[in-house]
Amino acid sequence: VSVSLSISYIGYKTLEVDVYEYTEPLTVYLHEDRNFLSEVVVVGYGTQKRKELTGSVATVNKQALSQISTSFESLLGGAVSGLNVTQTSGQPGAGFNIRIRGANSVTAANEPLYVIDGVIVYDDNGATSSASGTGVTRVGGRIDPLASINPSDIESVDVLKDVSATAIYGSRGANGVIIITTKSGKKGKNNIEYQYSIGVQQAAKKLDLLGASDWARLNKEIYQVTEFDKGEYYGWTDAQLDALGKGTNWQDAALHPA
Known part of the structure; x- marks a missing residue:
């Protein structure tokens, strides 16, 4: 048979x-x-030629992901062509504005769609700064909802930059899609990784400011010439001005080596 x-x-x-x-x-x-x-690659609900797919999908290399950073979004800056990353403000925990191949809408949001381990995560950085109905205005931009992801836990990041992303995620992928895959355990293999970083920060240059007595003496000279508000500094003696001493150096009080 x-x-x-x-x-x-x-x-x-x-x-x-x-x-x-x-x-x-x-x-x-x-x-x-x-x-x-030509080969074909399955994309969402259909197929697409591989030569057409190479320009629309970019993968962040392992070297960029291995850098020390407080947020994975800062790792994307300069790692993928056509992807611009800017922080909304200097507030700690402030979100990032990410644009894939520029802005696509004037009035609607331009943030890409995030997919973390198959779960869609919505980024509200593009929302208005005041909460409707609460009367509360957020200062310095919205808090980044993706800041809780440890960059060291990311296995790979793929960026879908072309309109082919809409074949999978519909209109939600119109601004591009960032697919994040985190690290997970593998059957039959034990793996322990430890990563640490040490850094030192200090002010590169401080301003040369006047002390308290010098600052008061300068003001007395200005008021004597302009005859402005004689009651505050005009009647002070040199002994009284010298008694003020150096005063408080507010630069040293605010800036410490980190």
Whole structure:
């Protein structure tokens, strides 16, 4: 008794093999199809040519992800062509404005869609600064909802920049899609990673400011010339001005080595 098997694979010629009642495993060798025009890649609900897909999907390399950073969004800056990253304000925890190939809308949001391990996460950085109905206005921009992700836990980041992203996520992917895959354990393998960083920060240059007595003496001279408000500094003696001393250096009080 024999059975005819038809074996095919993308990029190789189809092979038909007659299989008999053998007990040993059957080894099949496929030959490359050199007349093959172009491969296809499954995209959402359809297919797309690979040569058209290479320009629309970008992967952040491992070297960029291994850098020390407080937010994974800051790692994307300069890592992917056509992707611009700017922080909304200097407030700690403030969100980032991410634009993939520029802004697509004038009145609607321009933030890309985030997909973390298959779960869609909405970024509200593009929302208005005042909460409707609460009377509360947020100062310095919205808090980034993605700041809770540890950059060290990210395995890979893929950026869908072309309109092909709408084939998977619909209109929500019109501004592009950022797919984040986090690290996970693997069966039968134990892996422990430890990462640390040490940094030192200090002010590169401080302003040369006057002390308390010098500042008061300068004001007294100004008021004597302009005859402005003689009652505050005009009647002070040199002994009283010298008694003020250096005063408080507010630069040293505010700036400390970190």
